[in-house]
Amino acid sequence: MGFDGGGMEVKRVFIGAGCNRIVNNTSWGACDLLSFGAQNAVAIFCPETAQILTTLPGHSAYVNCTQWLPSNKFAFKAKNLERHYLLSGDADGTIFLWEYSLTDKKWRDVLQVPEKHKKGVTCITAIMLSQTEAIFASSSSDGAVHVWEVILPSSSGGECKLSCLDSILVGKKPMVALSLVELPGDNGHLALAMGGLDNKIHIYSGERAGKFVHACELKGHTDWIRSLDFSLPLYGSSETPSLLLVSSSQDKGIRIWKMALHESIGNNRKEETSLASYIKGPIFSAGPSSYQVSLESLLVGHEDWVYSVAWQPPQSSSIDGIECYQPQSILSASMDKTMMIWQPEKTTGIWMNMVTVGELSHCALGFYGGHWSPSGNSILAHGYGGSFHLWKNVGTDFDDWKPQKVPSGHFASVSDISWAREGEYLLSVSHDQTSRVFSAWHDESSLEDGDAWHEIARPQVHGHDINCVAIIRGKGNHRFVSGADEKVARVFEAPLSFLKTLSHATRQKSSFANDLPVNVQILGANMSALGLSQKPIYVQASPESKERNNNEGIDTLETIPEAMPVELTKPPIEEQLAWHTLWPESHKLYGHGNELFSVCSDHEGKLVASSCKAQSASVAEIWLWEVGSWKAVGRLHSHSLTVTQLEFSHDNSFLLSVSRDRHFSIFAIKKTGGADEISHQLVIRQEAHKRIIWTCSWNPFGHEFATGSRDKTVKIWELEDGSSVKLLMTLPMFKSSVTALSWLGVDRQKNHGLLAVGMESGLIELWSLSNTKTDNSRISAPNAALFVRLDPFICHISAVHRLRWKNSTKSEESTSMQLASCGADHCVRIFQVDV
Template sequence: MEVGVERLFIGAGCNRIVNNVSWGASDLLSFGAQNAVAIFCPKTAQIVTTLPGHKAYVNCTHWLPSSKFAFKAKHLERHYLLSGDADGIIFLWEFSLADKKWKNVLQVPETHKKGVTCISAIMVSHTDAIFASTSSDGAVNVWELILPSSSGGECKLSCLDSVFVGRKPMVALSLAELPGNQGHLALAMGGLDNKIHIYSGERTGKFVHACELKGHTDWIRSLDFSLPLNTNGETSNILLVSSSQDKGIRIWKMMALHENDKKEETTLASYIKGPIFSSGSSSYQISLESLLIGHEDWVYSVEWQPPQSSLVDGTQFYQPQSILSASMDKTMMIWQPEKTTGIWMNMVTVGELSHCALGFYGGHWSPNGNSILAHGYGGSFHLWRNVGTDFEDWKPQKVPSGHFAEVSDISWARGGEYLLSVSHDQTSRIFSRWCDESSLEDGDAWHEIARPQVHGHDINCVTIIRGKGNHRFVSGAEEKVARVFEAPLSFLNTLNHATSHGSTLADDLPSNMQILGANMSALGLSQKPIYVQASPESSERKNNEGVDTLETIPEAVPVALTEAPIEEQLAYNTLWPESHKLYGHGNELFSVCCDQEGKLVASSCKAQSASVAEIWLWQVGSWKAIGRLHSHSLTVTQLEFSHDNNFLLSVSRDRHFSIFAIKQTGADEISHQLVIKQDAHKRIIWACSWNPFAHEFATGSRDKTVKIWELQNGSSVKLLMTLPMFKSSVTALSWLGIDRMRNHGLLAVGMENGLIELWSFSNTKTENGNVGVPNAALVVRFDPFMCHVSAVQRLRWRNGEKSEDCKGMQLASCGADHCVRIFQVDF
């Protein structure tokens, strides 16, 4: 059986750490998402790929050439990327522009003893880069990297120097070539001792401490050298911008001294101007040029606008006098000197409207200087583009989004219109195709269109209720209560927009829908409905209060979205109201599932004893508890109803699986009985999945095996086969039916190492009803570059069965690497 797999979508948030994002001359952005390096394209607002290899959190990434050196990158066929992680390891990646392929070129040999905190680099020529890295181990390493001039050549890496800075480590770096002095470099570093240290060195080696700049009164957070400034045809000075937790930004001028200046060196006036140091045959003086005050909180990053080509011939480049700063006060500012006075002023401010950003960790310029991007505390991106022609007009743009912690569970809408995911970042998110004729040539792209639940607990499990009626889901978190949510009118209208082509959703819209959206209560646990007709008194009363205390939560403004939303809209305005709470479990909820008709929900919680490990059954609609099933002695890790709803399968940490027969006895009554309990694996059983065509099911365990069983006559179980041992623990399974006549299906297997495999299974019965020989074969192993880099938590086919005419199916997966992925599987 021939199967092709391609990546449709990746949703992931950015690691919440400074220096994590870099904008390359290739016009792609890199960032760390757990242990992966993720690459996103700002034009399509999609994450294009993730790079596997790091074994620890990715702390920082840096493009060679970055947007700062885009003017030197016109003819490059290959771009490079450095990434450093929390174990102190730095990788170099190569990206080929022609075939869009990535490869891991090398690991920097001398690793830091602790996590890498900052990487900074300059391109000295087309093939020669110098980069420096800092770490919390107190060392700053400087390397020279010679890039291959032709394809297939080797990258040559040599260590120029390693500077030990003592017990107070450095967290910010910037490198520059000294003006008018070939081959001499300046390295600025700043950190926990509130001073900026300037080191000077040569291309060939040792860096010596030249001087230190005092002025900041708190940690230095970011440093950036400009390119040499052209004055009267001579390049004699460069500027250094620094930012700190003291909320201030300082601009320092580094000026080359001429022979006649040096005679004055000993006078008092020269010391007022600032410290002097020499490198080779030249001397330089550093003086404070300007102090920029405007941010109200720590300034995490400052960056010069990348050099732009002059209008005359396009080959001359100049450094624009323009600085971008990003701060914990939720704003980014662009600073420029005023035309007449030359005083540096804040010309543009973006971002303060959002109540949800909780501060920005860094800001970056696009190579052409017309876009700026911030990444924030919520793992989110915020992108503004200057769309004005005669005057500046900065407008927010679409960006990719996703969870910023482990994604614990996913569930498809009953018609497959969207995918719902829940995570330990305490949010649930809905991803859907967005039909947007204007922006994309290649069809629809997937986007996050709603964030129905924003909660005070890590969310562990979710299931969407099947069957007729409004969209509903049940989620379970690190609390003993399961919560039921219903889609409000604003979401149904948004979904209509998103899937507008040939959609039949409009027929499902309830005519008497009263709830427009939802608001968060002050303590952030329950989401209260907002009704279509709000009473005027309540709004008047709110206006009169006018007191902004810490307890008040911004009022949500639910509206039907007509284009894919940005972070500010998602964070508050797309909540769903909570309709019920299901009380009963003794511990934090762990797994939940719904039957095929949307009549029953089963749930389980974390358990160390048999009395707590019971499975509760709830009736959809009345939400009464109508059954408690006893069998296991430890946490039930996954539950699934059979395709005909007659059986409920559960697997547990106690290494057993159980099957319960479920029968409807009356309108509100069911009977349930334990049919079988079997010791199945040597270690925890993490996953199970029924065959959609028969009473066969698969179990997957930490013992690295997948076993396929058959339930016979509803009373006994037979082991049909055990698949060959996998390389890693099996953590997720999902069975897709392909051909009912031949009982032929595909089993997706997800592992703890992040990899996914598809196995084909068939078990044809002979004429007289005797069981044929079951057989299973590996169909495809997903390319590691498409897979997760940590444990796969859940796999879900978009529909349980493939219809006759469709050529392909979608498989969704979520993982501990913060990613939600959707694959197109073509037969």
């Protein structure tokens, strides 16, 4: 999606995000795209390319559930549809309807459902009655279930008409699972099944245009009902159609209920004595017909709560696509970390578990939902770790389910990002307690232009929320320093398995291989039991040491499986990432009095500066660490509250810090006599804004710098003669707090640059800054102009936490630059900016 502004185009290159950890959050549409909630955004991903295509802005609370219209269940009806629709409900009770046009791949926010729920939406179910008519129902923790009819426009850009058919109040025990179906027969009646906290399934029947009445309730489950799904009407040999309803519960059981058309009252034909006649369930009437419900089967096999069950989508069986059949196949997903496919056995007709997928490793922590692809040859689960797991049936004569690539990302606010030295990869850290490496994977077989980005490693999996990170810039092996909600900064070094994987990803395009140490002896890392430090695994580990480790492990509270770091030749899946791509920790830096808040490295890779959360001047000091020896070589005093960001000037002679105390400080950093002697001195401390200063950035070509604040302003300053600071200009007031800045040098001769400005609203703007030199080479007032406002559909949905231009060495003559951003919406984004 491009957005044009003054001959400049900004494109989305990559979005990384994890799934909200909520049941009913994901939906697989008939258009073969998946939707899920990522914080307040509705994210859309394409399973074929394993890329997130876009995020839809609009919700102001967590997105709890999404539902496609038509969903995978109605794919057989949706062959010629040009527009598909998506419903999304959030934790405030708001529901949005979105339109997606297949022809131009554009999204449009169609409407917001007028009567919102008073509490969070827990489930949305929908059925297509015709190409332009649909009915959906939503449940909420406020104890109400709303049923709506939507008339979809027949031409593009038309209006959707929405009317409320009914509001059903269910009392103090809310419903959390819904399923709608058209009853077989001709009478235009519907059945709505709902289940929730009272352990019963309630069946309501209603007409297309009217109220829904309570028809019957089905008892049998002994715990909360978690998922319900109707099959399409099944036509047997006798041609009296029957429906099947599958239900799952926290009692670990799955039940299949049959709804058969009951003989009408006037017909006194003698009933056949069959087993069904002895275990008859309740009968309910809908219009002229009545239906008998009986328990068809009980499926036992899961060892924990079963969060979702779904019938395999109906498949077209004839050429013209009108005839379709409902496969006898059910997918269930459970907190026991497995998904199962159940089918009736050919001879006995007894339902059996035919396929089980799911890594029984510690990393999945259970599945919140399972989904079929419209064609029925792929299944997807989303799990506790915000992760997706996709399996595809690649067998021809027999079933053979193999794991596939999926998009991945953080499942909590992303606090900081840092580019590798040459920009080969991007490292991000988050309050989900992980750090992740994203890289463009050069794939010869890919049809797309350019390379697709994927997560290729998860260097740190920690027991605390991680707040800040900096990759060390100097030569040698890849290293980074991260700071979390603890008083210790930690240093990590890339192991051999990562270096080899990276060379596959970049196809040796980068120049970093020249200055790598030849003798990297560490293959990977293992996690400790509490998850607070990572121990190295050496290349030549002797078998005795492994045995000894295993024996020791038996006595600990938790035995952690041994990691197996390997060289990856294609982008890894979740199971490999979570366990086998850790980096070993080489140092701990002790000294701060509180949780770490910001960290930065100088541009030669000689020094690292760090700060922590602070309420007093003594705690707000900035520590300087020497890279290599990791000795503390300086403690800089200036601020009285938390230092929010630190940055070295590009010639490494000054360190700029900004703080909650509304001041910025500049320290002169000098290398003195000895090789490792550092002297530092406070040059200036100045109050700069009326509110917290969140961010700062130096001009790569000189000693100008920018500061951005909660007071919605960005100020451009110049450090003159290394001793005094002059305010050059203040940019026009922004609409929201400024939370992130990054300055890119474009043309050294004209001192021309681009300043990226990120706001609390999630929006990003690029400003062009240039200085015109006067005769006596003093700089006159700089020119600033808004270059481009990024399209909200490619920006963040919540606050931008950090912006970073890719530090490309070729940037001076290149016309295409990459900008990375991260934010509170759990997303890491990369944009391509073409000037």
